[in-house]
Amino acid sequence: MRHISRRGFISASGAALGALPLVRSIDALAQVTNPVFRHGVASGDPLTDRVILWTRVTPPAGAVAQSVSWELARDERFTRVVTRGELQTGAARDFTVKVDAVGLEPGSIYYYRFQANKAQSPIGRTKTLPANNVSRVRLGVVSCANLPQGYFNAYSCLANHDVDAVLHLGDYFYEYPNKQYGDGTALGRIPAPDKEIISLQEYRERHAQYKADPDSQEIHARHPFIVTWDDHEFANNTWWGGAENHTPATEGDWTIRRAAAVQSYYEWMPIREDLQTLTPRIYRTFRFGDLATLFMLDTRLVGRDQEVDRTDLAALASPSRSLLGKAQENWLAGEFAESVRNNTTWNVLGQQVMFAHQAAPGTAIPNADVWDGYQASRERVFDMIEQLKVNNLAVLTGDIHSSWAYDLPRRPFDGYDKKSGKGSLGVELAGTSISSPSNIGVGPDGAKQLAGYVAARPHLHYVDGRYRGYFILDLTRQRLQADFYAVATVQERSTKERFEKGFITESGRNHLIEASKPA
Ligand SMILES: [Fe+2]
Numbered sequence: 436m437r438h439i440s441r442r443g444f445i446s447a448s449g450a451a452l453g454a455l456p457l458v459r460s461i462d463a464l465a466q467v468t469n470p471v472f473r474h475g476v477a478s479g480d481p482l483t484d485r486v487i488l489w490t491r492v493t494p495p496a497g498a499v500a501q502s503v504s505w506e507l508a509r510d511e512r513f514t515r516v517v518t519r520g521e522l523q524t525g526a527a528r529d530f531t532v533k534v535d536a537v538g539l540e541p542g543s544i545y546y547y548r549f550q551a552n553k554a555q556s557p558i559g560r561t562k563t564l565p566a567n568n569v570s571r572v573r574l575g576v577v578s579c580a581n582l583p584q585g586y587f588n589a590y591s592c593l594a595n596h597d598v599d600a601v602l603h604l605g606d607y608f609y610e611y612p613n614k615q616y617g618d619g620t621a622l623g624r625i626p627a628p629d630k631e632i633i634s635l636q637e638y639r640e641r642h643a644q645y646k647a648d649p650d651s652q653e654i655h656a657r658h659p660f661i662v663t664w665d666d667h668e669f670a671n672n673t674w675w676g677g678a679e680n681h682t683p684a685t686e687g688d689w690t691i692r693r694a695a696a697v698q699s700y701y702e703w704m705p706i707r708e709d710l711q712t713l714t715p716r717i718y719r720t721f722r723f724g725d726l727a728t729l730f731m732l733d734t735r736l737v738g739r740d741q742e743v744d745r746t747d748l749a750a751l752a753s754p755s756r757s758l759l760g761k762a763q764e765n766w767l768a769g770e771f772a773e774s775v776r777n778n779t780t781w782n783v784l785g786q787q788v789m790f791a792h793q794a795a796p797g798t799a800i801p802n803a804d805v806w807d808g809y810q811a812s813r814e815r816v817f818d819m820i821e822q823l824k825v826n827n828l829a830v831l832t833g834d835i836h837s838s839w840a841y842d843l844p845r846r847p848f849d850g851y852d853k854k855s856g857k858g859s860l861g862v863e864l865a866g867t868s869i870s871s872p873s874n875i876g877v878g879p880d881g882a883k884q885l886a887g888y889v890a891a892r893p894h895l896h897y898v899d900g901r902y903r904g905y906f907i908l909d910l911t912r913q914r915l916q917a918d919f920y921a922v923a924t925v926q927e928r929s930t931k932e933r934f935e936k937g938f939i940t941e942s943g944r945n946h947l948i949e950a951s952k953p954a
């Protein structure tokens with residue numbers, strides 16, 4: 436195993452830390468930097484009057500309980516403290532700490548920190564949702580961070596952009612041992628524990644390792660997160676009753692593994708908890724005044740039926756198969772209706788898998804894990820859009836490790852004209868990954884391959900799998916713009932990035948055109 440390079444360490448953490456000894460892994464690095472709060476701080480699920488604050492205390496050996504105090508202020512020096520408190524955590528929740536700080540002002544920036552065992556946490560910055568007369572919203576959109584395959588440079592790059600919140604669309608981590616999906620040996624990024632995670636303790640350890648990553652700590656301390664899970668927070672290609680990467684005969688009961696993954700997720704992620712933690716309902720709504728409603732979906736766990744073969748046309752179209760499940764579908768229809776009643780300008784779906792048609796209906800599809808594999812479910816969402824007259828739909832997608840920009844006509848292969856955009860009901864933007872690889876457009880014939888995709892799909896404007904990064908969604912009354920940013924490398928720590936591509940749709944058009952510069 437190679438050590439984290441001294442140069443990368445200093446450039447990211449500041450020269451003041453240069454005197455510290457070389458450390459063997461990212462977890463050891465965090466231990467040296469702040470032994471009590473080695474997993475950093477985070478905030479999430481902002482509402483107009485409250486936000487979740489998160490940290491984790493590393494307790495003295497043998498401790499079963501731990502008291503922690505926290506405070507939240509208007510300023511970074513904590514001269515104007517707004518609210519504070521004290522609470523107990525303990526082994527039952529893996530010494531993670533979660534506070535719902537209430538009584539806050541809308542659209543406001545706050546700073547927070549924790550104290551325990553005479554140590555002080557890093558300072559976090561967060562922001563509440565705006566309430567009235569919202570003229571602009573900016574959201575960072577990320578997905579798919581795989582530790583052994585590279586550094587999370589995209590996180591530290593996005594930390595330095597001005598955004599209201601970061602949406603994490605899932606694959607916050609991966610469940611594999613080293614060398615099963617990427618080899619982290621050369622970078623000193625070996626998954627911990629180095630095995631496929633199955634038990635509660637193993638899921639917790641994997642969460643702890645990712646939260647010790649310095650780039651992850653930087654973005655969590657800088658912006659509130661709004662998260663949803665994809666499959667790898669559980670196991671590859673999760674559905675409600677199992678997963679491709681789960682073998683009951685050797686790995687035990689799926690419901691036990693699933694409960695362990697859910698419990699550790701709620702412990703370690705800055706998400707508001709409800710009474711259903713073990714029968715999890717992660718789908719929920721965020722309102723940015725009447726400028727935008729954000730619907731965060733769960734296309735993985737609560738309602739997804741098992742995948743079928745990508746050539747089984749009858750099963751792919753079967754009305755009895757679902758991606759969301761009945762309860763979530765009903766919820767979504769109700770939430771759409773309310774957003775329409777409120778005259779909301781933009782209706783944004785934050786979700787996991789590609790929504791747009793990848794192939795003409797009635798033909799074999801390239802990938803049955805996405806909405807193409809659940810065609811009746813997609814038809815029911817299109818029905819809602821048409822019947823409820825949902826304006827300006829924007830579907831945001833993770834999972835696919837490549838960047839895509841689609842219009843969303845209901846029948847794209849029946850003469851849709853991507854120049855006029857006539858008949859489109861929305862747009863879809865899919866982000867690339869933080870570090871997980873893609874082979875789309877890679878290799879000597881890459882450019883030709885990408886052009887081939889765009890030529891073959893009447894509603895596709897753009898695809899590229901050759902860079903890692905994220906995108907920023909920028910909303911005003913007049914237009915939506917999505918700006919794709921590419922990091923220079925994930926093979927060493929770096930804050931180099933470039934604006935790669937941007938797309939705009941004007942309000943009322945549901946039709947993407949290329950932007951000449953970032954919003
Ligand atoms: Fe992924």
